[in-house]
Amino acid sequence: MFSSSITSYVIAIIAFLLHTSAYGQDRTINAEINPGCNNCSLESTLVYIRAEGQTDTIHQVWDFTRGIPTIILAVSGTNSTMQIAWDGIRPVNFTMNETVRYSFATAIDKLDLLPYKDYATELPHLIHTANSTLVDISLVNLTTSRYYNSSRFALHLVLVSTDSATDTMHNVMRKSLDDEHTPGVFEIIEIKTPASLSSEAGGFVQFRPVGYTQRARNVGSSTIAHVSDFNRTSLPDWSTLKTFYRGFDEGNLLVQDMVVCFGEPGDGFYKRYNYTAWSYTIGYGAPPIEGFSLFVIVIISVGLGVPVLLALSGVLYAVRRKYRHNAHTQLTNED
Ligand SMILES: *[C@@H]1O[C@H](CO)[C@@H](O)[C@H](O)[C@H]1NC(C)=O
Ligand SMILES: *[C@@H]1O[C@H](CO)[C@@H](O)[C@H](O)[C@H]1NC(C)=O
Ligand SMILES: *[C@@H]1O[C@H](CO)[C@@H](O)[C@H](O)[C@H]1NC(C)=O
Ligand SMILES: *[C@@H]1O[C@H](CO)[C@@H](O)[C@H](O)[C@H]1NC(C)=O
Ligand SMILES: *[C@@H]1O[C@H](CO)[C@@H](O)[C@H](O)[C@H]1NC(C)=O
Ligand SMILES: *[C@@H]1O[C@H](CO)[C@@H](O)[C@H](O)[C@H]1NC(C)=O
Ligand SMILES: *[C@@H]1O[C@H](CO)[C@@H](O)[C@H](O)[C@H]1NC(C)=O
Ligand SMILES: *[C@@H]1O[C@H](CO)[C@@H](O)[C@H](O)[C@H]1NC(C)=O
Numbered sequence: 001m002f003s004s005s006i007t008s009y010v011i012a013i014i015a016f017l018l019h020t021s022a023y024g025q026d027r028t029i030n031a032e033i034n035p036g037c038n039n040c041s042l043e044s045t046l047v048y049i050r051a052e053g054q055t056d057t058i059h060q061v062w063d064f065t066r067g068i069p070t071i072i073l074a075v076s077g078t079n080s081t082m083q084i085a086w087d088g089i090r091p092v093n094f095t096m097n098e099t100v101r102y103s104f105a106t107a108i109d110k111l112d113l114l115p116y117k118d119y120a121t122e123l124p125h126l127i128h129t130a131n132s133t134l135v136d137i138s139l140v141n142l143t144t145s146r147y148y149n150s151s152r153f154a155l156h157l158v159l160v161s162t163d164s165a166t167d168t169m170h171n172v173m174r175k176s177l178d179d180e181h182t183p184g185v186f187e188i189i190e191i192k193t194p195a196s197l198s199s200e201a202g203g204f205v206q207f208r209p210v211g212y213t214q215r216a217r218n219v220g221s222s223t224i225a226h227v228s229d230f231n232r233t234s235l236p237d238w239s240t241l242k243t244f245y246r247g248f249d250e251g252n253l254l255v256q257d258m259v260v261c262f263g264e265p266g267d268g269f270y271k272r273y274n275y276t277a278w279s280y281t282i283g284y285g286a287p288p289i290e291g292f293s294l295f296v297i298v299i300i301s302v303g304l305g306v307p308v309l310l311a312l313s314g315v316l317y318a319v320r321r322k323y324r325h326n327a328h329t330q331l332t333n334e335d
């Protein structure tokens with residue numbers, strides 16, 4: 001759960017329909033908000049996306065109903081469907097009418113303060129395909145206790161995949177030749193599931209090791225994103241992950257977590273700007289190397305006020321400018 005110091009978080013969602021000619025693989029994408037829920041207000045937000053391909057369909061669930069931002073991918077047959085049962089405002093049962101061939105999920109289950117931690121030690125430009133989603137997180141004006149005035153925030157990321165429970169996720173660092181949009185940052189970190197490492201038929205998380213301390217993302221506002229090792233853990237109680245994976249064999253469910261934190265020496269800690277932003281791509285298949293077919297963007301903003309509208313318009317503008325030439329976009333905007 002997010003700590004109680006967080007008074008609100010706001011989500012805004014953009015879904016883009018696109019053609020993925022770069023890969024010769026088209027997926028028909030449909031997005032719905034709170035499907036099957038008769039009594040949901042805007043307080044509960046679950047976005048369901050069905051991306052139907054020629055050989056399989058990727059079902060995506062973005063869930064914000066329990067305070068733990070969660071993204072679940074489930075790969076199943078082309079004609080497979082997912083039904084969601086609700087208890088009024090929260091999903092309580094996910095039913096697929098065909099077997100799930102593979103599933104991968106991430107959730108941000110905790111936001112931690114790291115007091116007095118310092119490190120001895122710039123805008124991510126990540127690529128999206130029909131199989132992946134960009135997640136952008138901003139931590140804005142979080143009220144921090146004065147006892148923690150020299151502190152930074154850390155994101156706890158839970159990773160789940162339908163791989164053997166005794167296996168492990170892999171952290172693979174790749175060098176990129178392109179730093180056009182991330183000046184000075186040539187590294188790309190890929191967290192790969194065992195299936196992704198061995199055959200690329202698995203889940204991955206991809207990001208540049210960089211966060212931003214101001215809304216304007218440039219070299220001057222960038223800071224280092226540190227990534228911890230993986231620890232084995234279990235599905236968080238009362239989470240949508242727990243609900244979704246209830247029927248799965250536990251021996252066949254790899255659950256690990258990792259911590260991502262931000263900062264470098266002498267940067268004045270979080271309170272210097274009261275702002276930290278980070279983004280990552282989550283997907284299925286081969287992590288993208290090049291090609292620019294944008295699928296979807298999720299924006300999660302944690303903090304006071306409603307900074308999201310500003311951020312959103314900025315993103316929209318950038319994205320529109322970028323993709324105007326090569327993609328027809330359909331916008332589903334919820335707020
Ligand atoms: C999916 O449904 C379509 C149309 O009903 C059908 O032509 C196709 O054979 C089905 N595919 C599978 C794998 O069942
Ligand atoms: C799942 O439901 C879809 C849509 O109703 C149908 O086309 C498909 O055949 C179903 N799959 C199975 C295995 O029943
Ligand atoms: C629907 O929401 C209203 C108000 O929140 C509540 O009183 C009612 O019991 C809910 N109905 C169901 C079926 O959950
Ligand atoms: C979930 O739904 C399926 C199909 O409707 C049903 O068989 C199962 O018992 C339900 N599980 C729970 C925990 O409600
Ligand atoms: C927090 O900042 C105040 C004022 O700058 C200072 O007096 C206090 O000692 C600091 N607290 C800690 C725990 O560093
Ligand atoms: C992993 O677990 C060890 C021992 O419980 C702990 O010291 C360490 O901080 C944990 N690492 C992460 C990333 O949670
Ligand atoms: C950040 O928030 C803290 C505590 O609310 C405040 O003392 C500080 O001045 C703020 N910094 C900025 C740059 O707004
Ligand atoms: C997307 O997934 C399909 C199979 O689900 C795979 O064949 C294809 O290579 C993937 N695309 C990318 C770009 O990874």
Ligand SMILES: *[C@@H]1O[C@H](CO)[C@@H](O)[C@H](O)[C@H]1NC(C)=O
Nearest residue numbers: 140141274304305306307308
């Ligand atoms: C954050 O706090 C600063 C300084 O108090 C204020 O100018 C800014 O509008 C706040 N941002 C949001 C999103 O509330």
